[in-house]
Amino acid sequence: MDKSTIVCRCEEINIDEIESAIKMGAHTFDDIKRITRCGMGPCQAKVCTNLMQRIINELTNKPLSDIGPSKMRMPLRITRIGALAGGKESSSVISVFNESAPKEGEANND
Structure with missing residues (x-):
């Protein structure tokens, strides 16, 4: 995917911003949420959860089963x-x- 692809439509967060957060040390959905606001929009991560989990999996080699959703x-x-x-x-x-x-x-x- 292109780095400008929007992951969180509500907060307009793209893949590049998520990758930057992971490089800064964020390794969970909640870590990335605190840095980027991804998942904090009106849908409360209902749209971006699966894509976020996949990106975290690809960049950290953490199994998908170990990547939980954001805390509500x-x-x-x-x-x-x-x-x-x-x-x-x-x-x-x-x-x-x-x-x-x-x-x-x-x-x-x-």
Whole structure:
């Protein structure tokens, strides 16, 4: 494949950028993700996982069975845009979570 071939469509990461990350010492999907943002777009690595695993396999000679997918991180709670936009004096992380969507069984007093 050509080095300009796009691997991650969401973040527009090409093979050359992934090869550079591997040369810098990245050997797992998550290492490459931290350096390049590959897999951090809207699809959350659903499109680029297989190609990334194949590239890692080819460049590091690591067996495909040893190359796991990227770790998925879910949001802690649904967060309302109004809580993130501010509008109130406190902008600490705790206040954002306190103004987020209520937990199951809690009443919403908005």
